[in-house]
Amino acid sequence: MKKQILTNPNKKPKWHKLGVGGYIALIITTLLSIFPFYWMFIVASNGTEEISKVPPTLLPGPRFFTVISHVYEALPQFNQALLNSFYVGTAIALAQVFFSAIAGFAFAKLNFRGQRFMVLFVVLTMMLPSQLGIIPLFMLMGWAGLLNTLGALIVPALVTAFGVFWMRQVIDAQVPNELLEAASIDGAGVFRVYWNIVLPIIAQSSFVLGLFSFLASWNDFLWPLLVLNSPENFTAQVAVNQLKSSYAIDYALNMGGAFLSTVPLLILFIFVGRRLVRGVMDGAVKG
Amino acid sequence: MSQTAVAKRKPPSPWKPVKQDRKQSNPNAVLSLNGRWGYLFTAPFFVMFLIFGLAPIIYSVYIAFFNWDALGTQDFIGLDNFTELMKDDRFWNALVNTVDIWLLSTIPMLVLSISLAAVLHSPYLRGSTFFRTILLVPNITSVLAIAIVFGQLFGRDFGIVNDIIGAMGLPHVDFVQGTQSSHIAIASMIVWRWTGYNALIFLAAMLAIPGELYESASLDGASKWQQFRFVTLPGLRNTITFVLIVGTIGGLQVFAEPLILGGSYNGGDSGQFSTLTLFLFDQAFVAYKWGYAAAIGIMITFIVAAVSIVNFFITRRLTGEKK
Numbered sequence: 001m002k003k004q005i006l007t008n009p010n011k012k013p014k015w016h017k018l019g020v021g022g023y024i025a026l027i028i029t030t031l032l033s034i035f036p037f038y039w040m041f042i043v044a045s046n047g048t049e050e051i052s053k054v055p056p057t058l059l060p061g062p063r064f065f066t067v068i069s070h071v072y073e074a075l076p077q078f079n080q081a082l083l084n085s086f087y088v089g090t091a092i093a094l095a096q097v098f099f100s101a102i103a104g105f106a107f108a109k110l111n112f113r114g115q116r117f118m119v120l121f122v123v124l125t126m127m128l129p130s131q132l133g134i135i136p137l138f139m140l141m142g143w144a145g146l147l148n149t150l151g152a153l154i155v156p157a158l159v160t161a162f163g164v165f166w167m168r169q170v171i172d173a174q175v176p177n178e179l180l181e182a183a184s185i186d187g188a189g190v191f192r193v194y195w196n197i198v199l200p201i202i203a204q205s206s207f208v209l210g211l212f213s214f215l216a217s218w219n220d221f222l223w224p225l226l227v228l229n230s231p232e233n234f235t236a237q238v239a240v241n242q243l244k245s246s247y248a249i250d251y252a253l254n255m256g257g258a259f260l261s262t263v264p265l266l267i268l269f270i271f272v273g274r275r276l277v278r279g280v281m282d283g284a285v286k287g
Numbered sequence: 288m289s290q291t292a293v294a295k296r297k298p299p300s301p302w303k304p305v306k307q308d309r310k311q312s313n314p315n316a317v318l319s320l321n322g323r324w325g326y327l328f329t330a331p332f333f334v335m336f337l338i339f340g341l342a343p344i345i346y347s348v349y350i351a352f353f354n355w356d357a358l359g360t361q362d363f364i365g366l367d368n369f370t371e372l373m374k375d376d377r378f379w380n381a382l383v384n385t386v387d388i389w390l391l392s393t394i395p396m397l398v399l400s401i402s403l404a405a406v407l408h409s410p411y412l413r414g415s416t417f418f419r420t421i422l423l424v425p426n427i428t429s430v431l432a433i434a435i436v437f438g439q440l441f442g443r444d445f446g447i448v449n450d451i452i453g454a455m456g457l458p459h460v461d462f463v464q465g466t467q468s469s470h471i472a473i474a475s476m477i478v479w480r481w482t483g484y485n486a487l488i489f490l491a492a493m494l495a496i497p498g499e500l501y502e503s504a505s506l507d508g509a510s511k512w513q514q515f516r517f518v519t520l521p522g523l524r525n526t527i528t529f530v531l532i533v534g535t536i537g538g539l540q541v542f543a544e545p546l547i548l549g550g551s552y553n554g555g556d557s558g559q560f561s562t563l564t565l566f567l568f569d570q571a572f573v574a575y576k577w578g579y580a581a582a583i584g585i586m587i588t589f590i591v592a593a594v595s596i597v598n599f600f601i602t603r604r605l606t607g608e609k610k
Binding site for chain 1: 311312313315316317318319320321322323324325326328329331332333335336338339340341342343344346347350402403406407409411412416418419420421422423424425427428429430431432433435436437439440444445447450479482483484487488489490491492494495525526529536539540542543546547550564567568571572577580581584585587588591592595
């Protein structure tokens with residue numbers, strides 16, 4: 001569409017003229033999207049009493065570091081929890097990219113019997129409610145001796161049907177068959193074709209899948225809450241939840257914790273946000 | 288090694304009859320690559336999935352026929368869990384709440400995200416990269432952090448929402464205590480989280496609609512609304528179906544928002560915002576009735592499947608023209 005505008009500068013297409021209303025809608029959306037984060041900081045920096053006034057203050061206050069120190073008093077392991085979340089998320093992201101990319105490659109480019117059925121199987125499993133197997137999974141973790149370890153978070157999340165299906169779509173769309181044919185006729189084995197040709201092409205998309213896996217793991221809340229019970233093993237989410245239950249509602253404390261657990265994501269987002277947007281849009285069902 | 292492998296393997300012959308292709312399991316495959324590697328490459332996924340995905344689900348179906356608790360009771364009781372569930376008011380209450388929250392979140396989310404996508408679709412928009420990126424911000428944050436913020440915003444005495452309601456001269460609403468009002472608070476968290484993400488999905492689909500369709504429509508004198516109705520909307524058919532089905536699967540399993548809002552698995556003092564999945568967790572990890580909880584899980588699966596199928600046909604209808 002941009003091309004169209006460039007080639008006929010005098011004959012702009014009439015459709016999609018954008019009025020002021022469009023910009024107003026987008027600006028309101030922007031403000032609403034950011035407000036909860038801003039509010040976290042406002043409450044955490046003012047203290048609970050300040051925001052209980054009517055009308056409440058909408059500006060940052062001076063008590064931020066006091067509130068944060070209260071968070072660390074209430075849960076000295078908070079930094080450990082952030083680190084745990086980071087380790088778990090990284091391990092899951094690496095594993096998912098590795099297993100999904102290689103399985104996705106097989107499903108997209110290799111011809112083997114039962115292939116079609118297997119893909120259907122993967123798609124169907126994506127439809128199953130994830131909570132359905134949670135009790136046996138909990139029992140399984142108990143038998144495996146993984147309860148109250150970070151392993152209980154990592155092991156069940158090493159692969160997902162979603163990741164495999166997503167990589168299959170990506171490889172199907174991005175890797176031309178001719179390239180693989182040429183390489184294999186030149187004598188490269190299947191694994192070398194995968195490693196030397198497919199992987200470099202899908203590096204960007206793999207990175208996006210890894211990011212989404214990392215985010216999902218960082219934000220996962222219920223499963224860590226069920227399987228972890230000693231503070232040194234907490235993830236960031238469990239730690240924040242702990243602040244919630246260890247006191248009567250102390251909004252400043254809660255939001256201080258929520259703020260600490262969210263800031264790493266926002267910093268990450270500044271660097272990778274645009275790639276994530278592209279990933280979401282590339283993966284969209286069109287039509 | 289690969290040299291000999293290639294020499295041994297029959298090269299794909301271009302003079303083979305086309306019919307042979309039908310036997311191909313994967314029509315887009317690269318035939319010069321040895322397909323048997325596919326088993327090895329997909330094996331890690333299948334092994335892990337069987338152990339941690341499928342086996343627990345099958346086992347869950349098994350224990351649904353037992354009076355099975357965390358302490359060791361394991362009595363086979365046939366369909367008793369299911370008949371008891373049908374008579375359990377908490378189940379029906381949770382079902383009604385879940386559907387209500389799902390409707391309250393899905394409909395505004397769809398309307399808002401398609402509208403936002405339509406604005407972003409304009410080739411005249413400045414700063415589109417910025418706006419697209421901002422739209423994704425709500426989606427990357429944890430439900431927990433956001434539920435804490437929304438819980439405060441919707442607070443009875445000092446929440447901003449009630450400040451605004453009060454400023455309009457209306458009495459304060461106790462969002463958490465009311466049934467419909469707590470559903471609205473929960474739905475607003477879901478809408479906040481998913482509108483931007485889905486707007487990006489719809490935008491991607493709109494960008495895939497050929498521009499000529501719009502041009503010829505406007506040459507035929509179609510108004511902006513008519514273009515939207517007869518060009519854009521039919522072009523989004525599959526995307527709307529997809530978003531709805533994914534939203535249904537997620538929406539009918541909603542639990543994190545009500546769990547954090549109420550601070551317990553009850554879903555409020557009188558269960559006013561208890562949902563199906565929350566009820567499952569309450570039975571599994573508070574009451575420790577694992578057999579009963581497994582039965583709830585199976586019912587959720589059937590409900591999700593049924594609603595998804597209904598959705599599929601309704602969206603086909605609503606989005607118009609047959610292919």
